[in-house]
Amino acid sequence: MKLKKVVFPVAGHGSRFLPATKATPKEMLPIVDKPLIQYAVEEALDAGFTELIFITGKTKRAITDHFDVTLEIGVSNITEKKKKLFEEMNNIIPKNCSCIYIRQGEPLGLGHAILQAKPVLADEPFAVVLADDLIDAKPGALKQMVDFYNDDKSSLIAVQQVAKAESVHYGMIDCPEFNKGIGKISNIIEKPQPEDAPSEFGVVGRYIFSNQILDYLAKTKVGTGNEIQLTDAIKSMLGSNIVSAYVFQGTRYDCGDKLGFVKANLEYALKNKHFGDELESYLRNRLA
Ligand code: G1P
Numbered sequence: 001m002k003l004k005k006v007v008f009p010v011a012g013h014g015s016r017f018l019p020a021t022k023a024t025p026k027e028m029l030p031i032v033d034k035p036l037i038q039y040a041v042e043e044a045l046d047a048g049f050t051e052l053i054f055i056t057g058k059t060k061r062a063i064t065d066h067f068d069v070t071l072e073i074g075v076s077n078i079t080e081k082k083k084k085l086f087e088e089m090n091n092i093i094p095k096n097c098s099c100i101y102i103r104q105g106e107p108l109g110l111g112h113a114i115l116q117a118k119p120v121l122a123d124e125p126f127a128v129v130l131a132d133d134l135i136d137a138k139p140g141a142l143k144q145m146v147d148f149y150n151d152d153k154s155s156l157i158a159v160q161q162v163a164k165a166e167s168v169h170y171g172m173i174d175c176p177e178f179n180k181g182i183g184k185i186s187n188i189i190e191k192p193q194p195e196d197a198p199s200e201f202g203v204v205g206r207y208i209f210s211n212q213i214l215d216y217l218a219k220t221k222v223g224t225g226n227e228i229q230l231t232d233a234i235k236s237m238l239g240s241n242i243v244s245a246y247v248f249q250g251t252r253y254d255c256g257d258k259l260g261f262v263k264a265n266l267e268y269a270l271k272n273k274h275f276g277d278e279l280e281s282y283l284r285n286r287l288a
Pocket of ligand 1: 190
């Protein structure tokens with residue numbers, strides 16, 4: 001079955017980013033001039049997804065507004081330049097694609113958020129994208145995974161090597177053998193202490209799932225952090241389903257974290273064609 005549906009869980013509190021996220025969704029924080037959620041959506045559109053499912057919640061209305069067609073082009077005194085920009089902004093979502101917004105009424109964790117999409121996922125495979133993992137890659141990380149999935153059809157999870165001390169921030173996998181960056185996952189643990197981590201590979205927020213994950217999620221009990229964890233559902237799936245780890249090509253920034261967010265802004269600003277060079281010479285002077 002062709003992959004069409006992608007879930008963006010965007011109901012999380014963003015508590016690591018307070019006070020900025022007290023009334024503003026963390027997914028709306030900009031990297032230079034574009035909110036994180038738009039990078040995530042564009043990555044999914046580039047990978048061929050056409051049904052975008054947002055699991056949203058309290059204080060997240062700005063995300064819904066962002067993808068609407070709201071800028072008024074018909075205003076008489078608008079310049080041609082501005083008209084072009086407005087048209088572009090009104091067309092972030094192509095006409096053949098749709099956005100579906102579902103509320104997660106209670107903040108019960110990532111696993112619970114994904115389960116809210118069940119009525120629209122029907123029996124189809126689907127992807128999940130966590131917008132605070134920004135991945136700079138060409139082709140995009142999700143496109144790389146879709147290309148692999150189309151040949152293989154097993155569930156696929158993006159991973160990268162992380163420092164041992166960092167395991168407490170990730171789902172950590174065990175994968176006895178990697179072949180050209182792909183391997184079969186034999187175990188997965190949510191945010192273990194470094195001494196309990198099964199390997200140095202941590203999960204990054206890109207997943208492609210067979211529809212069965214929903215059955216496992218429905219049976220998953222509250223886990224780490226008192227939340228229904230996606231990692232626990234993946235773990236219970238491992239006995240009867242192949243779940244592969246995929247080492248993507250690209251640079252990932254943890255934009256749910258203040259330092260990761262600042263690094264991403266700096267890197268993207270340095271690449272900006274209008275002021276990247278100026279910023280670079282400013283930084284060189286500043287650090288001289
Ligand atoms: C979530 C997942 C975790 C994964 C991480 C990637 O954690 O639960 O397994 O490694 O995303 O960013 P969160 O960052 O939402 O706490």
